[in-house]
Amino acid sequence: MNYTNQIQEIATKLFAEGKIDVFVGYRQNLFDENQVPCLVTDPADISKLVFTEKSVFNLSNYLKFEHTRNKRVGLVVKGCDSRALNLMLTESQVKRENVYIVGICCEGVLNEKGEKAQNCVECVMPDAVVYDELLGSPTGKREYLVNADIKELAQKGLTERADYFENVFENCIRCNACRHSCPLCYCAKCCIDQETSSLFHGANTSSSAMHALMTWTLHLAGRCVDCRNCEKACPSHLPLHLLHKQNEMVIYENFQQHLAGMEKDDRGAFYKYSMSDPDDFIM
Amino acid sequence: METDVKVSNTQVVSAENPDIQAHADWQPVIMGILCNWCSYAGSDLTGTSRIQYPPNIRIIRVPCSSRVDPWFIIKSLQTTADGVLISGCHPGDCHYISGNYFARRRFLVTKKLLNFIGYHENRVQFSWVSAAEGPKFAKVVDKVTTDIKKLGPLHRFKKENL
Amino acid sequence: MSFSIFETDKAGLEKFYTEVISKNETYAPVEAFGKFDYKRVSSLSECMPDSPIQTTMSVKPLFFPKSAKVMKFREDSSGTTLSDTDQDHLAGKRVVLGVKHCDARGLQVLDAVYKWDYIDLDYQKRRENTIIVSTRCDKADTNCFCTSLDYDVENSDAHDVKIVNGLDGKIYIKAVTEKGDILVKSSSIQHPASAAAPEEISKHYKSFEASFRLKMNYTEINEKLQKQFDSIAFEEVSKNCISCNTCAFICPTCHCFKISDEKVRDNGVRYKSYDSCNNGYFTLMAGGHNPRSVKYRRWRQRSMHKFVYYKERFGVNLCVGCGHCAISCPVNISIFDVVNHVANSPAVLQNA
Numbered sequence: 001m002n003y004t005n006q007i008q009e010i011a012t013k014l015f016a017e018g019k020i021d022v023f024v025g026y027r028q029n030l031f032d033e034n035q036v037p038c039l040v041t042d043p044a045d046i047s048k049l050v051f052t053e054k055s056v057f058n059l060s061n062y063l064k065f066e067h068t069r070n071k072r073v074g075l076v077v078k079g080c081d082s083r084a085l086n087l088m089l090t091e092s093q094v095k096r097e098n099v100y101i102v103g104i105c106c107e108g109v110l111n112e113k114g115e116k117a118q119n120c121v122e123c124v125m126p127d128a129v130v131y132d133e134l135l136g137s138p139t140g141k142r143e144y145l146v147n148a149d150i151k152e153l154a155q156k157g158l159t160e161r162a163d164y165f166e167n168v169f170e171n172c173i174r175c176n177a178c179r180h181s182c183p184l185c186y187c188a189k190c191c192i193d194q195e196t197s198s199l200f201h202g203a204n205t206s207s208s209a210m211h212a213l214m215t216w217t218l219h220l221a222g223r224c225v226d227c228r229n230c231e232k233a234c235p236s237h238l239p240l241h242l243l244h245k246q247n248e249m250v251i252y253e254n255f256q257q258h259l260a261g262m263e264k265d266d267r268g269a270f271y272k273y274s275m276s277d278p279d280d281f282i283m
Numbered sequence: 284m285e286t287d288v289k290v291s292n293t294q295v296v297s298a299e300n301p302d303i304q305a306h307a308d309w310q311p312v313i314m315g316i317l318c319n320w321c322s323y324a325g326s327d328l329t330g331t332s333r334i335q336y337p338p339n340i341r342i343i344r345v346p347c348s349s350r351v352d353p354w355f356i357i358k359s360l361q362t363t364a365d366g367v368l369i370s371g372c373h374p375g376d377c378h379y380i381s382g383n384y385f386a387r388r389r390f391l392v393t394k395k396l397l398n399f400i401g402y403h404e405n406r407v408q409f410s411w412v413s414a415a416e417g418p419k420f421a422k423v424v425d426k427v428t429t430d431i432k433k434l435g436p437l438h439r440f441k442k443e444n445l
Numbered sequence: 446m447s448f449s450i451f452e453t454d455k456a457g458l459e460k461f462y463t464e465v466i467s468k469n470e471t472y473a474p475v476e477a478f479g480k481f482d483y484k485r486v487s488s489l490s491e492c493m494p495d496s497p498i499q500t501t502m503s504v505k506p507l508f509f510p511k512s513a514k515v516m517k518f519r520e521d522s523s524g525t526t527l528s529d530t531d532q533d534h535l536a537g538k539r540v541v542l543g544v545k546h547c548d549a550r551g552l553q554v555l556d557a558v559y560k561w562d563y564i565d566l567d568y569q570k571r572r573e574n575t576i577i578v579s580t581r582c583d584k585a586d587t588n589c590f591c592t593s594l595d596y597d598v599e600n601s602d603a604h605d606v607k608i609v610n611g612l613d614g615k616i617y618i619k620a621v622t623e624k625g626d627i628l629v630k631s632s633s634i635q636h637p638a639s640a641a642a643p644e645e646i647s648k649h650y651k652s653f654e655a656s657f658r659l660k661m662n663y664t665e666i667n668e669k670l671q672k673q674f675d676s677i678a679f680e681e682v683s684k685n686c687i688s689c690n691t692c693a694f695i696c697p698t699c700h701c702f703k704i705s706d707e708k709v710r711d712n713g714v715r716y717k718s719y720d721s722c723n724n725g726y727f728t729l730m731a732g733g734h735n736p737r738s739v740k741y742r743r744w745r746q747r748s749m750h751k752f753v754y755y756k757e758r759f760g761v762n763l764c765v766g767c768g769h770c771a772i773s774c775p776v777n778i779s780i781f782d783v784v785n786h787v788a789n790s791p792a793v794l795q796n797a
Contacts, residue, residue: 057776208442232775233687235773236480250396270388
């Protein structure tokens with residue numbers, strides 16, 4: 001999968017026509033094989049832009065920051081990235097006329113081991129759902145697959161699962177990289193950081209990690225697009241996808257097969273309801 | 284598995300930590316979050332009708348069941364509560380028209396996620412109790428208290444300095 | 446004063462580790478979720494003291510933990526009473542295995558600030574009671590540059606015991622301090638190193654130093670950076686940053702902290718936890734003023750603190766060139782890149 005040339009052409013054209021102030025894409029990292037985000041403001045830097053199966057980071061995240069706010073932005077998005085962008089558009093975080101979207105029909109990206117990433121194997125929508133220009137040939141929506149790790153964990157007993165997650169929370173260092181790398185975590189001041197009210201805890205204990213991570217997961221429920229920015233950002237390599245995929249599965253199975261960001265004007269599973277939503281668990 | 288809870292005459296074991304036993308006079312602490320217009324009024328009716336229900340529940344009033352952010356549940360379980368009960372208006376009767384429709388989506392997802400990370404599914408329970416259902420409220424609190432008593436004290440993921 | 450140097454092989458080294466673990470409270474790199482961190486171990490099978498993969502967090506959490514109780518308090522009708530916390534479980538006599546050069550150096554660098562205007566007694570006790578044993582760091586990783594930063598790896602006493610590869614499969618266990626000497630002498634590996642040992646050890650360090658891809662002229666960088674305070678280059682290099690707190694938490698020498706009180710009913714505990722100057726709210730003050738609300742200012746502060754200010758005040762560089770930040774950064778920003786770029790860019794004035 002290589003769209004390097006096409007993306008460089010598009011960026012050149014957009015700058016030449018004066019349509020954008022900044023182009024957000026990927027460039028090769030200097031020291032290793034990874035690709036890192038690249039915010040191009042000078043057309044002379046366009047030659048740094050690349051796009052291959054190592055272009056992993058969800059670039060919609062950069063629409064949260066001061067470099068792109070109130071500017072005209074050109075952006076490269078794969079399937080999952082575009083779903084996050086779609087949600088950001090509906091949730092009024094980005095103006096549609098301010099962003100020129102280069103959508104990619106993604107064939108899957110590689111993980112650190114060089115294999116196809118798990119979320120790509122289980123991907124429901126590899127093609128960009130919102131775009132001004134689409135690169136590649138669309139292959140359409142795929143069958144929803146329950147995450148393999150969730151299936152495995154669900155088979156284990158309660159105590160075993162609790163032990164596993166206690167270990168996960170113990171290893172969390174409350175760095176908040178997961179939040180900062182998630183495109184949909186754009187709250188100016190996160191509720192978890194409101195320490196003066198003592199509702200959340202500033203100390204980096206394992207129970208405060210549980211509280212923070214669970215709250216974060218539930219605030220993202222119905223909005224998470226499984227781009228795995230959070231998991232890759234986590235310095236402790238916590239399996240954050242377990243929490244999000246669990247929510248995604250419950251929402252898919254119970255709320256009319258809702259998947260975040262697929263429809264235009266989607267605002268997440270918790271912004272709508274149906275008369276047929278299950279409530280047999282409620283007395 | 285999940286229903287494998289040991290209950291003996293005098294001692295109760297924590298469902299999530301089988302090696303923890305309750306002390307002899309342990310009483311569960313249950314956090315109750317009730318919506319103002321239906322459930323809170325309903326619980327008031329229970330009282331005025333002189334219907335007894337277990338005193339383990341501590342009630343907090345919110346305007347609507349949809350006010351309940353999932354982290355209220357998490358925080359309660361993380362501090363002193365052994366169980367949580369959330370109660371709202373019946374679907375179709377919400378004072379704010381549709382609050383409880385949104386809420387019941389949130390409730391399902393929260394309950395399943397908490398169970399997934401290792402809380403017993405009966406730790407968090409929900410009910411629809413209307414302002415006229417005094418007896419029902421008593422029955423609901425009774426059921427929740429009995430369930431939590433069987434599950435034993437909650438020891439997982441608790442704040443350290445308790 | 447010269448301390449013991451013993452000679453052994455791979456099997457002997459494993460025996461040494463096993464003995465240390467069985468006789469001492471020992472911490473070593475343990476795997477969890479595909480990464481390594483220092484945890485308490487009770488057998489060699491639980492850990493990898495010679496792991497080639499760098500630990501995620503450095504050895505810093507054993508001396509400055511991510512969360513530590515400072516005191517307890519109780520507020521009730523009779524007023525407020527304070528009390529000491531329980532015994533510090535990190536303050537006992539212990540040994541840490543598998544510490545890389547950079548991490549050990551990081552502790553030496555931190556020592557300066559912890560006995561500066563206020564002597565941090567907890568930290569001092571933990572330092573005194575810990576014996577640091579090196580790992581066999583024999584070549585640099587892609588992001589390492591420890592040798593560029595006032596650090597004579599061969600002759601440093603950052604470790605108490607150094608484990609060095611010799612020729613032909615030989616391994617030297619070299620005590621560098623008195624504490625280290627006691628540990629080494631207490632093992633059953635008592636074969637003294639031959640006369641060839643000092644030369645072989647020296648050769649090892651020469652080849653170690655030659656393995657570095659990244660080198661910087663630190664003195665030059667330090668001088669140039671001092672002129673770049675108003676440079677627009679800080680804005681360029683910090684574009685990709687997402688202001689998560691990872692780099693400061695991971696860093697072996699970052700020491701910023703925050704205090705938070707947690708209370709349940711009448712009883713409370715005061716905690717000291719990690720904080721990061723890269724956080725957007727780090728400089729937020731009670732009136733609402735936030736001098737470093739803009740990202741490039743935070744990067745300027747971080748780079749200058751690491752490479753200029755700390756050296757001015759304490760005579761040692763705060764960055765130890767370990768590369769932990771570049772590896773863990775979600776967008777792979779390397780401080781090596783940052784300071785080089787800023788130092789070498791033409792000084793251009795910022796407009797605010």
